Amino acid sequence: MKKFIVALSLLVGLQQAAQAQISVNINIGAQPVWGPVGYDYVDYYYMPDLGAYYYVPRREWTYFDRGRWITTTIVPPRFQNYDLYRVHKVVINEPRPWLKDQFYRQKYVSWKGKYDQVAIRDSRDSKYYVVKGHPNYGRGNDKPGRGYDHPGRGNGRDKDHGNGHGKGHGNGHDKGHGKGH
Structure with a gap:
């Protein structure tokens, strides 16, 4: 029974340490x-x-x-x-x-x-394109609403030409806010 309690305690401790390592704050x-x-x-x-x-x-x-x-x-x-x-x-x-x-x-x-x-x-590092006000805000990532073929939010394709060079604001109308993949 003692070995079981020690093993269980060790397992719980390792699990908490692993969770602490993967819990990273990003803002x-x-x-x-x-x-x-x-x-x-x-x-x-x-x-x-x-x-x-x-x-x-x-x-x-x-x-x-x-x-x-x-x-x-x-x-x-x-x-x-x-x-x-x-x-x-x-x-x-x-x-x-x-x-x-x-x-x-x-x-x-x-x-x-x-x-x-x-x-x-x-900065030209794409991780900063999520900062509102950055010149490339909304580009360079694949999150919904950022202009990468997300249904209902603009898909980066110009419906008149189908050339994949959308320039709009990703509002679900005719042009997306992305690179038009």
Whole structure:
């Protein structure tokens, strides 16, 4: 009986470890088009030039103003002159990073004024074509509604010419939004 319990415990432990390994978070499609490439999952961007945090899942800005932390879904007026495609973004995947603001300010002060990241908008990697606002949004994948011969959503074929060069919006009418396979 002891051997059975030990074997069962070992089996359950191995199953949990396997599940933990295959449970991968991905939120590429939720990331803003001005975010940096190279991250499959992001909770927050910290921008040393702005001293602000951007929460990707809710599209919220958190910044310090007049002695308190403010959270808003609109770009704060004092950041509107910054080019979000250029300022350096540091990925932080922990809750409420502004509570450790002094730590992050000190750790990433050297990133102020650095403009060395490629923005998602400028990437030609098809995994970023799911990001709304990307120049190739909706192309390069075979998900339903993205223009690849999906019934009722446009099939990439021009019904007048049958040449497979659709240019529409994949709305189920005459032209698809894909490559017209």
